[in-house]
Amino acid sequence: MTGNQHMRNGTTLPDGTKIEDLVRKQTQEVMLRVYDDQDLHDLEMQKVFARSWLLLGHESEIPNPGDFVTRNMGSDPVIVARTTDGAIHVSLNVCTHRGMRVALPAAGNTRMFRCVYHGWTFRLDGQFTGAPVASEQMHGNILEASQLGLKQARVTLYAGFVFASWNIDGPSLDEFLGDMKFYLDTIFARSDRGIEVCGPPQRFIVDANWKIASEQFACDGYHVLSLHQSTRELGLRGRPETLDPRTLAGLYAVEVADNGHSLRCVNAAQYYERAAAPVDDPDPMVQLSILPPVGFTPEMVPQLPKHLSLGQLQLLAKSAPSIGSIFPNSALICIYRPKLGGFLTPMMCIHTFVPLGRGRFEFINWFLAEREAPPEMKAEMVRAGILFMGTTGMVESDDAETWPHIQANAAGAMSRQQTIKYQALAGENKPSDWPGGGAVYAGFSKDDTQWRWWNRWTDFMTDAV
Amino acid sequence: MALVEPLDRLHDGCRVMAQEKTLRPEAPATPSLGDKIRYGSPLYNEIAEFYIDEALLLDDNRLLEWVATLTEDLVYTAPMRVTRMNEDPVSDIVRSVQHFDDNFTTISLRARRLTESRNVWAENPRARTRRFVSNVSAHHTAKQDELAVVSYVLLMRNKAESPNYTFVTARRNDVLRLVDGKLKLARRESIIDMSVLGVPHLVTFL
Ligand code: FES
Ligand SMILES: [Fe+2]
Numbered sequence: 001m002t003g004n005q006h007m008r009n010g011t012t013l014p015d016g017t018k019i020e021d022l023v024r025k026q027t028q029e030v031m032l033r034v035y036d037d038q039d040l041h042d043l044e045m046q047k048v049f050a051r052s053w054l055l056l057g058h059e060s061e062i063p064n065p066g067d068f069v070t071r072n073m074g075s076d077p078v079i080v081a082r083t084t085d086g087a088i089h090v091s092l093n094v095c096t097h098r099g100m101r102v103a104l105p106a107a108g109n110t111r112m113f114r115c116v117y118h119g120w121t122f123r124l125d126g127q128f129t130g131a132p133v134a135s136e137q138m139h140g141n142i143l144e145a146s147q148l149g150l151k152q153a154r155v156t157l158y159a160g161f162v163f164a165s166w167n168i169d170g171p172s173l174d175e176f177l178g179d180m181k182f183y184l185d186t187i188f189a190r191s192d193r194g195i196e197v198c199g200p201p202q203r204f205i206v207d208a209n210w211k212i213a214s215e216q217f218a219c220d221g222y223h224v225l226s227l228h229q230s231t232r233e234l235g236l237r238g239r240p241e242t243l244d245p246r247t248l249a250g251l252y253a254v255e256v257a258d259n260g261h262s263l264r265c266v267n268a269a270q271y272y273e274r275a276a277a278p279v280d281d282p283d284p285m286v287q288l289s290i291l292p293p294v295g296f297t298p299e300m301v302p303q304l305p306k307h308l309s310l311g312q313l314q315l316l317a318k319s320a321p322s323i324g325s326i327f328p329n330s331a332l333i334c335i336y337r338p339k340l341g342g343f344l345t346p347m348m349c350i351h352t353f354v355p356l357g358r359g360r361f362e363f364i365n366w367f368l369a370e371r372e373a374p375p376e377m378k379a380e381m382v383r384a385g386i387l388f389m390g391t392t393g394m395v396e397s398d399d400a401e402t403w404p405h406i407q408a409n410a411a412g413a414m415s416r417q418q419t420i421k422y423q424a425l426a427g428e429n430k431p432s433d434w435p436g437g438g439a440v441y442a443g444f445s446k447d448d449t450q451w452r453w454w455n456r457w458t459d460f461m462t463d464a465v
Numbered sequence: 466m467a468l469v470e471p472l473d474r475l476h477d478g479c480r481v482m483a484q485e486k487t488l489r490p491e492a493p494a495t496p497s498l499g500d501k502i503r504y505g506s507p508l509y510n511e512i513a514e515f516y517i518d519e520a521l522l523l524d525d526n527r528l529l530e531w532v533a534t535l536t537e538d539l540v541y542t543a544p545m546r547v548t549r550m551n552e553d554p555v556s557d558i559v560r561s562v563q564h565f566d567d568n569f570t571t572i573s574l575r576a577r578r579l580t581e582s583r584n585v586w587a588e589n590p591r592a593r594t595r596r597f598v599s600n601v602s603a604h605h606t607a608k609q610d611e612l613a614v615v616s617y618v619l620l621m622r623n624k625a626e627s628p629n630y631t632f633v634t635a636r637r638n639d640v641l642r643l644v645d646g647k648l649k650l651a652r653r654e655s656i657i658d659m660s661v662l663g664v665p666h667l668v669t670f671l
Binding site: 207231362382394397 | 549550559563567574577584660664666667
């Protein structure tokens with residue numbers, strides 16, 4: 001997909017502004033206008049959301065044949081359904097007859113979809129099966145039945161996550177995830193039975209552009225110091241030194257990025273103080289049996305080498321991938337919430353930020369757990385997640401309150417011309433013993449990975465990918 | 466300054482939280498209902514007064530005083546709603562994942578964040594709220610000291626310079642317990658009437 005130079009420089013807004021004018025590579029600035037521009041938003045729906053892989057949910061939400069959920073791919077409604085052979089299909093939720101929404105609820109189980117308007121029916125895989133009053137051939141005689149099915153997205157499952165794309169001949173999901181898959185595997189593909197959702201997702205509305213949330217999860221560790229200061233005050237950041245803002249504990253990490261995706265790898269040693277074994281034991285399994293990966297029981301730890309390479313085990317033991325984003329609009333959190341008194345609570349969430357117009361998005365928040373984890377552990381993970389993340393979370397409520405202010409500012413005649421800055425770059429500095437690929441930034445959480453996010457967005461917007 | 470001393474107590478709170486067995490059945494067992502408490506009876510009036518006083522404490526952000534009206538075995542939840550067709554046998558009320566799933570310790574933690582931290586950016590400046598509680602119906606239960614009470618709440622919320630209100634409505638399924646002659650809240654399940662919450666967060670208690 002080497003977009004030719006002509007196309008590359010060809011994306012221009014009606015007022016003559018080019019994407020390159022909005023995302024200024026020389027000075028690492030982005031015009032605030034990008035959050036509040038209807039033309040840009042409409043282009044994004046085509047160039048980003050109709051072309052990228054998008055995370056729609058997890059297969060454990062629809063375990064049985066006939067189960068379905070309705071979701072959105074950008075501005076388009078889709079049905080995610082499991083067919084009788086167990087496969088998952090993603091169909092545009094738009095009747096091919098007169099455009100009615102075919103599946104009305106958020107979730108359900110059915111043998112087929114029947115459009116309520118005139119009663120056309122479709123199979124779980126979207127195929128058209130018939131129009132009422134067959135004798136009158138109400139689907140006409142111009143198109144074959146095979147041409148009247150619901151539009152199909154391309155679907156690939158990764159660790160049970162349902163990814164879909166309208167770019168039917170585009171890059172595979174593996175290519176799309178690139179070097180990040182190595183890291184994502186250490187979270188999602190490391191156990192015999194894999195992960196599952198703990199229930200349907202929390203859903204709520206934020207009056208902000210989807211990019212404001214997405215770029216934050218592209219590893220803005222810096223904001224935690226100020227915006228989430230209250231959790232430090234409450235003593236919820238673990239060891240005493242992490243409670244002292246002068247130590248900046250937790251803000252030094254290793255950030256990795258590829259293809260616009262990124263992850264913060266947090267040094268697990270900060271949790272090890274009370275452990276009996278040395279932190280620098282060369283065998284990662286020693287450390288992993290002291291502090292199992294987030295959501296693992298000690299009994300599950302021996303499964304790890306079956307699924308992960310030595311490099312991945314080392315990463316998990318010393319610098320576990322913890323928080324990050326999957327381009328364009330998904331985010332993940334897989335952390336131990338340190339509890340004082342030597343206890344840790346694991347929590348694992350996935351978010352998507354679904355655009356609802358240029359100034360609003362739906363925040364969808366799934367809580368996850370290892371399928372094999374005991375019910376008490378799953379329940380504890382959900383409760384910890386609810387306390388900190390999502391609709392009532394003590395952390396994410398601060399984010400959701402902040403983003404609409406940025407959105408409002410992006411509408412101002414002067415403010416929309418102001419830029420947001422990504423000028424504090426560390427530059428790639430991969431530690432010599434770092435086991436993974438991608439661009440690697442060790443040290444204080446700086447702007448590198450977020451700047452890469454904007455570059456990836458630019459590539460999509462200018463047809464460079 | 467004010468945060469230094471209370472933190473120690475919070476640490477203890479965390480220790481308690483860590484040692485607790487947190488598993489709870491899917492749905493809290495519905496208390497078996499006894500006789501209805503008649504509208505306008507002395508006990509009914511006492512219950513109504515509890516809710517009037519509670520709304521005032523919450524709307525005035527006197528959250529630590531409110532916490533004092535909760536029992537230490539509090540269960541405080543808010544299920545989710547998932548839109549399903551009428552004929553779908555699966556309930557649209559979801560308790561596997563909820564909006565709140567809290568106990569006394571975590572509710573206290575939330576209350577302290579909202580009152581003691583200057584850095585609670587979700588609520589600094591805080592929203593102006595008004596809770597309208599109505600449609601109270603109450604029953605005795607099998608436990609002599611516990612009452613099962615259903616109420617409706619309309620929470621109006623205005624934030625910063627916005628000329629608009631956001632609001633949330635819910636049916637609250639409560640258990641009130643008589644402790645030393647005073648009513649305390651032992652259980653609250655707020656069944657919110659929205660599937661997609663129209664607010665950026667719901668840190669406000671219902
Ligand atoms: S619009 Fe669906 S059957 Fe006519
Ligand atoms: Fe945040």
